[in-house]
Amino acid sequence: MSGDRAPSPHPTDRGPAARKRAAAALATAVSVVTTVVVLVLAVHIVFVAFEANTANDLVRTVADWAEGLAWQFRDVFQPADPKVAVAVNHGLAALVYLVIGRIAVGLIRRLA
Numbered sequence: 857m858s859g860d861r862a863p864s865p866h867p868t869d870r871g872p873a874a875r876k877r878a879a880a881a882l883a884t885a886v887s888v889v890t891t892v893v894v895l896v897l898a899v900h901i902v903f904v905a906f907e908a909n910t911a912n913d914l915v916r917t918v919a920d921w922a923e924g925l926a927w928q929f930r931d932v933f934q935p936a937d938p939k940v941a942v943a944v945n946h947g948l949a950a951l952v953y954l955v956i957g958r959i960a961v962g963l964i965r966r967l968a
Contacts, residue, residue, distance in 0.1 A: 880968070883965050886964065889957070890954060890961075894950045894954050894957075897926065900918050900946055901943050903915050903918060904939055904943070922946060926945060929949035
């Protein structure tokens, strides 16, 4: 009686376990990206604070990335000391990325 077999599930219906795995993978990706962004900003702050050689390719590359990632936070505060300005403004950007990343990771895991 071949007609008594239950229909096979739709190929795109993978169930809750697959959805949880996909959500976990997405949460991990968001966490990794957030961590990398925060690290770039933190390394730039350290380079500026300790007056790293701006002719060095690594220092220049990190500075370029950090300036792009600092987005609208680059000049929120304008203290007289440029080192303090970078520490405060880029630190604020890093904090915002960290908080938003943690919230996003939590929401992704909760909604799965």
